[in-house]
Amino acid sequence: MIAKTLTQLAVQLNRFLRQNFKLDEDIVLVSNLNEADGSACIHANNKLALFLVGIEKESASRNNPSLLDTGFSRSANSAPPLHLNLYLMLAANFNGANYTDALTLLSACISFFQRNPLFNRQNLPDLDQAIERLTLDLENLSIQDASNLWGMLSGKYLPSVLYKVRMVSFDGADIYSQSSLLSKPISELGGKA
Numbered sequence: 372m373i374a375k376t377l378t379q380l381a382v383q384l385n386r387f388l389r390q391n392f393k394l395d396e397d398i399v400l401v402s403n404l405n406e407a408d409g410s411a412c413i414h415a416n417n418k419l420a421l422f423l424v425g426i427e428k429e430s431a432s433r434n435n436p437s438l439l440d441t442g443f444s445r446s447a448n449s450a451p452p453l454h455l456n457l458y459l460m461l462a463a464n465f466n467g468a469n470y471t472d473a474l475t476l477l478s479a480c481i482s483f484f485q486r487n488p489l490f491n492r493q494n495l496p497d498l499d500q501a502i503e504r505l506t507l508d509l510e511n512l513s514i515q516d517a518s519n520l521w522g523m524l525s526g527k528y529l530p531s532v533l534y535k536v537r538m539v540s541f542d543g544a545d546i547y548s549q550s551s552l553l554s555k556p557i558s559e560l561g562g563k564a
Contacts, residue, residue, distance in 0.1 A: 372499065372501050372502065372539060373423065373457065373539070374401070375499045375502070376457060376499075376502065376505060376536060376539055377401045377421055377422075377423065377459065378401055379490070379497065379498060379499065379502075380421065380459070380490075380505070380507075380536075381397075381399045381400065381401050381421050383483075383487070383490070383495070384399040384419070384421075384480055384483060385397040385398065385399050387479070387483045388476065388479060388480070391479060392476070392479070398418055398419055398476060399418070399419045399421055399461075399480070400414070400415055400418045400419070400420055400421065401420075401421050401422065402415045402418070402420050402421075402422060403415075403422055404420055404422070404462065404464060404524060404525050404529070405524075405525050416464060416465075416466070417464070417465050417466065417469060418464055419461055419462070419463055419464070419473075419476055419477065419480065420460075420461070420462045420464050421459060421460070421461050422459070422460055422462075423457060423458070423459060424458045424459065424460045424520065424533070425457070425458035426455055426456070426457055426458070427455065427456045427458075428454070428455060428456075429454035429455060429456055429537065429538060452540045453540065454538050454539070454540050455538075455539045455540070456535050456536065456537050456538070456539070457535070457536040457539055458510070458533060458535055458536075459533070459534045459535075459536055460520075460524075460531055460532070460533050460534075461477070461480055461531060461532050461534070462529040462530070462531035463476060463477045463530040463531065464529055473530055474530055477530050477531070477532065481509070481532055484507050484509070484534065485509075487507075488506060488507050488508070489504060489505070489506050490504065490505040490506075490507075491503070491504040491505075501540075502539060502540070503538070503540055504538060505536055505539065506537040506538060507534045507535070507536055507537075508534065508537060509532065509533070510533040510534060510535050512533055520533075
């Protein structure tokens with residue numbers, strides 16, 4: 372579900388940027404900035420890289436086990452949905468000659484998310500069925516926090532913006548146990564077996 376969330380957001384940004392800047396190719400790429408060995412991801416050069424920098428459990432939601440009525444005097448227990456917040460970074464990974472283009476494209480993406488902070492099936496029919504809605508909030512980073520984050524990511528700062536994507540849900544509808552709602556078997560209650 373996490374990969375689908377990033378992919379859906381990248382598709383929306385690419386659609387917007389292609390229309391507004393008459394681009395021939397996608398400019399937003401779901402990608403790390405660096406390979407596992409620490410070398411730069413070549414395919415992310417002169418692109419806006421969208422990547423995950425953190426995951427947290429949504430603390431405002433209450434997760435109580437669900438009790439489902441399955442009929443025939445039985446109930447089923449299932450895990451509650453897990454609501455997550457994803458921290459996504461959109462970084463302009465452009466070389467020096469294209470620096471102003473990078474800032475222009477990054478500004479356009481910020482503007483797009485400012486006008487479209489909520490995605491659901493009404494305004495995004497292609498939204499994955501497992502995702503109820505996506506709400507994007509721009510996160511403020513102090514200079515120190517940005518320095519720490521970029522030190523962890525690659526050691527070099529790129530023009531970027533951090534978003535908190537709220538309430539990405541993992542469905543807990545898988546049944547993990549069943550129990551009878553009756554204290555006595557049906558045959559003892561005068562019913563036919």
